[in-house]
Amino acid sequence: MKKISISLLAALAVVSSAGLVGAAHAQDEQVVLIGLAAPLTGPSARIGKDLQNGGQLALDDANKTHPTIGGKPVVYRLVAVDDQSDPRTAVTVAQQLVDQHVIGVVGDWNTGCSVPASRVYYSAGIAQIAPASTGHQYTEQGYNTAFRIMGHDDASGAYTGAYAVKTLKAQHIVVIDDRTSFGAGLATQFIKGVQSNGGTVIDHEYVDDKTTDFSGVLTTIKAKHADLVFFGGIDAQAAPLARRMRQLQINATLLGAGGFVSQTFLKLAGPEGEGVTALEPGRPVDLMPGGKAFDAQYRARYHAPIELHAPFAYDAAATLIAAAEQTGSTDHAKLVAALHTINRQGVTGTIAFDQEGNLKDPAYTIYEVKDGKWAVVDVLGGNTSQTAAR
Template sequence: MKKLNRVLPLTLLALSMAASAQAPGEQVVLIGLAAPLTGPSARIGKDLQNGAQLALDDANAKHPTLNGKPVFYKLASADDQSDPRTAVTVAQQLVDGHVIGVVGHWNTGCSIAASRVYHDAGVPEIAPASTGHQYTQQHFGNAFRIMGHDDSSGAYTGAYAVKTLHAKRIVVMDDRTSFGSGLATQFIKGVEANGGTVVDREYVDDKTTDFSGVLTAIKGKKADLVFFGGIDAQAAPIARRMRQLQINAPLLGAGGFVSQTFLKLAGNAGDGVTALEPGRPLDRMPGGKAFDAQYRAKYHAPIELHAPFAYDAAATIIAAVQQTQSTDPAKLVAAIHAIDRQGVTGTIAFDSEGNLKDPAFTIYQVKGGSWDVVDILGGNASVAAR
């Protein structure tokens, strides 16, 4: 293996410096972070970067060693722009930069596209928020995810639509991305498995800003519930336009709605929107309250969405290094498969496919301009925050 402290040119990767300075003589170990750091999803990418950096800060504060020698963990951040083709390029850059593991990517399309590069290099990849099941269904032994996947969330959401919301005429819309389309497909399966009916499926794309046409068509279907497979930046204007068109059906979504940005963009139109999000609410995560305080103290801003999951992904890679006292990719992958540790978000342990075992899901609803917890499903929901 080539020296671990080789760093890519700054035109390719931005190195996020830890809070504490590297001491002379410390061996540098690079951990990659691949996320959208520019473009419309940059706020989420930055949130992931911040979460991962806190994990490295905590590790470095303990003065870790590797085979008896001081080691310093450094984050190598790469901007995939939420674009699968760019994701392949930055994955190769991270591998060429000799990262020992990667936290990323954010969306499923990017994780799938990049995973072949990491697989060929044997580098462990832990996706903090890629929920498309197909990512781990490739059966790459080095691919992991730190939250539940869409097959589970779709089944939960479909059952909730039928059994709790008592929807009879359901219309499904998605943004044609791997994430949105996969989520919508699994939702439909969940609806049908619980005796519900989907009367129409409509499509936009992830760049659509005018939803008038598709929502007018949906209004004609007399839907009593609209499910959207996509992210918060589009869900918010959909909610506003539905109110303007007097579509009184509730808007339901999953995995990407529950953010401060949605609340800001949706305004009063957000009230009543319901969403299922992988993971527990921050204040009900085992380490959520402490993490929230740490995040706010360093970044002077609230957590946007997935920072705790990025923290756990980075901390898991570091735990594998410390357990094996090695940066050999094969040893790290084996250690991650066997790992069973308490993280900020819950218990971190993976099944044979690389999925998180017994993941939690939370149902939220917007009430009075805030996301209120309705229910927690799976993931040993009785676990209390400490």
């Protein structure tokens, strides 16, 4: 009995010692906070959660490598805040992230939130990498802290306008926008793209981002015999717009950019979504350099498909981490300076920024709904040779 007791005490001592070593190691680790601002409640909550999931995967992958900054062990933690897709709320939660001393921020999702929030981050000197805000005005403010991980609307509008005129051969083009900074910005750049390619927009109609009944505006459009309708807005509105067009027997192509291509659109539009065409910034997941591996990792972790922008949130968070480890510092000024010169391979493609903070050489993809699914029609821009697996 004595031998057993002694052995047991020895074993407990070993376990206790190991526990103390583990606790000491955990105490030695510095917790480094990275912020994420996205709509986590409300109509766009599914997209916000998708962004949060993507950002979290980047931190998980980094933490698995037992990272260090300046030779000291660190652990990354994501601080996710809900901007509710509301500009005023975006400013409030931006200040909350600043007060929590995050080293950088992934966010916001839409340009209407990214622009006002960017002023808060600029004042604090904190880097902000927008994973999906495509309004060019976000990076036109002159803030050296503002970056984006996908192309902006000026380029997508030009591509979409050229596609409408040259490929779809549209001659009677009507534009609808939802008067948001996102929708109006897309519409403006699309019109410029049409006109620069020799096309003509015969009408420009307006709704708001709460419109659900498009009967009035579509009745007007039907009388003009439009053969293409461009909508500046997001998927939740594009779907009922597509349905109503079919019900009114408007035989025009519905074309959009940035915000259509999602599972939500397919579910809401149903069979009436067939033939809808859209341009989305970035490559399709299976054509991203690390897309297939990321998709498998995402599904295994969250038991659901990617909603929309998770790979871009992953790259935004991973790029902040790369800057911290490259500089060996969490100093805001050093991180911002590093981001302006960084060049790394991400899930979505090469991550490097121009002087404004825009992604260099961004890719865009043309999709069309075929047999109830989004099918890739063409990939424009970007380095199409980037197909290596992550």
